[in-house]
Amino acid sequence: MKENKLIDWPTFIGALSLLLLVAVPLVLFPDQGETIVLAANSFITEKFGSLYLVLGFSVLIFLIYIAFSRFGTIKLGDTQVKPEFSTITWAAMLFCAGIGSSILYWGAIEWAYYYTSPPFGVEPKSKEAIQWAATYGIFHWGPIAWAIYCLPALPISYFYYVKKKPVLKISEACRPVIGKLTDGPIGKIIDVLFMFGLLGGAGTTLALGAPLIASGIQDLTGINPSMTLNTVILLICTLIFAMSAYSGLRKGIKVLSDINLWLASFFLIFVFAVGPTVFLAETTLNSVGFMLDHFFRMATWTEPFNDLGPFERTGFPESWTVFYWAWWLVYAPFVGLFVTKISRGRTIREMILGTLIYGTIGCLLFFGILGNFGLYLELTGQYSVTEVLNQQGAPAAIMGILSQLPLSKLIVAIFTVLAIIFLATTFDSSSYILASVVQKEVVDEPIRWNRLFWAFSLSILPLTLMYIGGLSTLQTASIVGGFPLIAITVLLSISFIKSVREHFIEEKRKDRIKEKKVS
Secondary structure, eight states, X not given: OTXXXXXXXXXXXXXXXXXXXXXXXXXXXXXXHHHHHHHHHHHHHHHSHHHHHHHHHHHHHHHHHHHXXXXXGOBSSOTTOOOSSXXXXXXXXXXXXXXXXXHHHHHXXXXXXXXXXXXXXXXXXXXXXHHHHHHHHHHHTSHHHHHHHHTTHHHHHIIIIISOOOOOOHHHHTHHHHGGGGGSHHHHHHHHHHHHHHHXXXXXXXXXXXXXXXXXXHHHHOOOOOHHHHHHHHHHHHHHHHHXXXXXXXXXXXXXXXXXXHHHHHHHHHHHHHSOHHHHHHHHHHHHHHHHHHHHHHHHOXXXXXXXXXXXXXXXXXXXXXXXXXXXXXXXHHHHHHHHHHXXXXXXXXXXXXXXXXXXXXXXXXXXXXXXXXXXXXXXXXXXXXXXXXXXXXXXXXXXXXXXSTTHHHHHHHHHHHHHHHHHHHHHHHHHHHHHHTBSOXXXXXXXXXXXXXXXXXXXXXXXHHHHTOHHHHHHHHHHHTTTHHHHHHHHHHHHHHHHHHHHHHHHHHHHHHHHHHO
């Protein structure tokens, strides 16, 4: 009963109600609901696409400034406190929480979409298209993505560790700007919108992860993918991340993240060693240089002239870059909260640079090794990835890529297990943070029953929607629902600057008092 008093029931009930308010009509009227959600998504991405692009680029510049300014020296915790986790474990936990099984899906296959439908009016399957195909995935999963992820961690971690406020809420991080409104309906709406975005965004990860795992099982056992198999996969993953979430941050989530890191490292090293090593190394290096050379162009491309005269609009920026920035934005408060919880004892500079560098490098390795291996097979004619992609879908194409490796059955097994653990680590981190947000305070860890409740909530709704084919609609709805997060992101930035400036003013005041006492 004492534990239940810690629950912020208005936020708890509000998030659940909003989710049901969106999900139930999609279950009862799937066609009409899908039409409305897709129309809203098209309106937002087309009319406000430039706003997302400006936001993404601005957040990156803002974080770099903070990291190398005096604000970056602020330590998250008392002066004598050391980091709670080793650098390797810390990097593994933030990477697994922020990426999930989606990196296995898109890291292997994203290049194929750019190769056949390249940006900037480039001819499909041309030499120039190959350059963009090998580069654009690294850009979409690179510094801007991780900057969007990291920004909410700044004010949240500052209030949690420096100001000693045991509250892990997005609304609390906005308090310096919105003041007493934090404790009223405005604060609740901010937290509920974040939770809705995360619950819907988690559906995207599931939508990509479950069919991928099912394809791996088919390759190993001959069992054809089906809704029953997807259900079993989901239940197994749910049990794994429920047990992990129940065990807590230091036992469950840490252990799963460490296993994931070493398994992923072995997988990538194996592909790099037995695959076309020179091609993979050279293509990855070339792609990094190509991205740096065209970074500003890629970050600001809006197709402004393609609605005029004979030029047709391809929709590439809206379909890919704007969508990705919106997707990262939906997940950003969750990742920011999680990064906060694991960053005790580090400086703000360490937290920013670590998130940007380790996150980007992790994604770069998947796209550079796994993605470029698929590209190599396509270009040499050993295996037509694009043909299988068009005829049988992405999961089949990815398994086809893996089948070209030596010891293919073993590699498919490792890949499948990796996908399961990636899915579990993302979901257990999500349930941990959802539980934190609906509590009035979190001194150490959220209440266990609260963690378990959100662990199962994260899977029950996607499972229901998977049966009616509305999972992608929920994910799109979360992007639409996450639109207000643009304003919240700006609020978080202003809130942080305002707070740390006051921090340094207070520090100077204390120094002057000490000097007077000494004199």
